[in-house]
Amino acid sequence: MSAHRGQWSSKLGFIFAAAGSAIGLGNIWRFPYIAGENGGAAFVFTYLICVIAIGLPVMLAELALGRATQRNPVGAIETVHPGSLWKAVGILGVLTGVAILSYYAVIAGWTVGYMISSAIGRPLDFGSFVADPMAMIFYQALFMIITIVVVSGGVEGGIERWAKILMPMLLVLLLILIIRSLTLDGAFKGLEFYLKPDFSKINYNVIIAALGQAFFSLSLGMGTMMTYGSYLKKDDNAVASGFQVALFDTMIAFMAGLLIFPALFAMGKDPAAGPGLVFQVLPEIFKAMPLGNLFGALFFLLLAVAALTSTISLLEVPVAYFVDEKRWTRKKAVWTVGTATFLVGIPSALSLGANRFFSSIQFPLIHKTGFLDIMDFIWGNFSLALGALLLSIFVGWVWGADRALAELRQGAVDFSWQGEGWKYLIKIICPVVIFVILLNLFI
């Protein structure tokens, strides 16, 4: 292993960093609005199944391959199966990282804008805020620069230190806000929408949205967990760590729903409002509580930090690729990829009203409007699912489930019959289910 790669300083370091990657805007911004668009509880139910049956097995596959090879996604695949086309899966992951980060930084920028507006007590009107091109590009650039500076610091110095302090704070604040939301008049209808499934609402759109959300939220399908797993030590228990990360992540998303939907229904708003949903609901909650500005500023600060631990991981994948495979210095890789990503993200930043063309552009097959929404579907949903499909075939059949299982069992001796079950999931269930769901997209 080359000297400049680094390792986690402790087992907890990995869990916090991986949970930091998983927990982010996906849980608090994306999960509620996708759930709202897809019928509430029926989506939540489908989502949980996707996490358990598909997400978790793929998570373990990524961790196994990453730790076994100690390389970035492209290098990992090259190590196991040199000179084959499978390398393209790694490249797809690198591209997906750049593409997701490009619009993710835009939304992350909104949280900074909202943080400042709460702190100074000047509420933002969502519609006019996102239609202001200067503000959009300013906050997007700001967030990219913060990400770049942290990632330049390397694995331990940057990523680990941040995640450890701030993730637990987010949890506590979420709990306080949930109590507030649940005690609003009319909150019960929201709980019903969120938790009482009407199974007749489960259709193809709900299933693909849930599957995509599972990959997005768990940071799977583009090699993030593979990259993070590559910094694990051989005696770390990758299985237990993977489970814990998935559990934390699902818990936070679930809590975000508990926060948003009761308040949303109490205020009589539309759950299918789209990407602006939480930014329209949350300020109303803060307005209706004592010390609202303070709570608001603190919440958006923590959300920005949660987003930061995710943007760090999104940037880390392409950076690890250029450092390992192209022998770039870390600094050069971070600044080059970061700048390119910022430029790719500009149309997304302008696509909620700031620019007419990017705001109204449509994509035939998927019925999405606006550049950001289209990017999110293609990369945040489709590409991650495709990546996860190919990765499960690669690990299950090409590298071989037995070898992967042997890797997982190092440090996790009690992964016995569960391990046999995992082999079945990764070889058969994951590939078949993801394939069928993706195929449906085209017919």
Ligand code: PFF
């Ligand atoms: N999991 C992150 C979130 O839920 O916000 C987003 C993300 C990070 C997706 C890293 C994919 C990834 F590789």
